[in-house]
Amino acid sequence: MAKTGKIQKLCIFNTGEFVVLPAHGVGKFVDYVELETSAGLQYFYKIHFEKNKSDVLIPESNLTNSGLRKIASKEIADKVFDVIVKAPRNQRGIWNKRMQEYDAKIYSGVLMNLAEVVRDGFICSIDPNKSYTERSKYKTALDRVCSELSVVFNESYEDVEKRLLSVLKSKHAKLPENDSFDLEFDAGDASEDSRSLDEDFAIEEEKSNVKKVAF
Structure with missing residues (x-):
C-alpha cells in the first residue's frame, strides 16, 4: 500500500x-x-x-x-573497547545462572551488555573444555557487536572483528605459540544457535x- x-x-x-x-x-x-x-x-x-x-x-x-x-552513536561505540579491556567476571558459580545472565544481556540489545558477554565469554574461544552452549553465546554476542560497530565506524565486519580480537587476545589470552585455537566463526552459526531463544x-x-x- x-x-x-x-x-x-x-x-x-x-x-x-x-x-x-x-x-x-x-x-x-x-x-x-x-x-x-x-x-x-x-x-x-x-x-x-x-x-x-x-x-x-x-x-x-x-x-x-x-x-x-x-544504531549506537560513535561515542557509545568507542566505550566497547573500554569494556573489553577490563578484567572478565569470575567464571566460577552455577553454570545455568551464568548462561541465563548471558541471554539476558544478549537479548537486551544494549551494546555495552553485549560487549560484556564478549569479554567474559572470550575464554570460550581458547579453552577447548568450554561447552558448546557457552561458545554459541559468545559467538552470538561477538557477531552482534561486530555488526553494529562496522556500521558505526563505517568499517568492514572483518576489520572490526580483527580489532576486537586483537584487544581481547592482548589483554586476556595466553595463547600457545601456534595459536591452535580458532578464533573465527561463521556468523550464520551464531544465528542458528540463537534461533531457539528468539521464541522467548x-x-x-x-x-x-x-x-x-x-x-
Whole structure:
C-alpha cells in the first residue's frame, strides 16, 4: 500500500537506516506499512536482515516491547573497547545462572551488555573444555557487536572483528605459540544457535518470507 502523509509523519526511522532489533541483531529499516489484520488496520515497521535474507514486521503497538532502536552513536561505540579491556567476571558459580545472565544481556540489545558477554565469554574461544552452549553465546554476542560497530565506524565486519580480537587476545589470552585455537566463526552459526531463544521474545508467523512479530 502506498504511504500517506500520515504514515510518513508517524514513522520514527528513515528509510534505509540501520537499526538494532535485540532478538535478531542489526538490520535495515526499509518501510513503514499499514496492513489489514484480524484486529483491524495496523501499522508495521518492516526491517530487512541481509545476512538471513529475511524481513521482520514489527507492529507499531509493540514497538517498545520489541526493543527496536537506532544504531549506537560513535561515542557509545568507542566505550566497547573500554569494556573489553577490563578484567572478565569470575567464571566460577552455577553454570545455568551464568548462561541465563548471558541471554539476558544478549537479548537486551544494549551494546555495552553485549560487549560484556564478549569479554567474559572470550575464554570460550581458547579453552577447548568450554561447552558448546557457552561458545554459541559468545559467538552470538561477538557477531552482534561486530555488526553494529562496522556500521558505526563505517568499517568492514572483518576489520572490526580483527580489532576486537586483537584487544581481547592482548589483554586476556595466553595463547600457545601456534595459536591452535580458532578464533573465527561463521556468523550464520551464531544465528542458528540463537534461533531457539528468539521464541522467548517473539512469536513469528512465516508468510512470503516476511515474519510478522508480535511481542
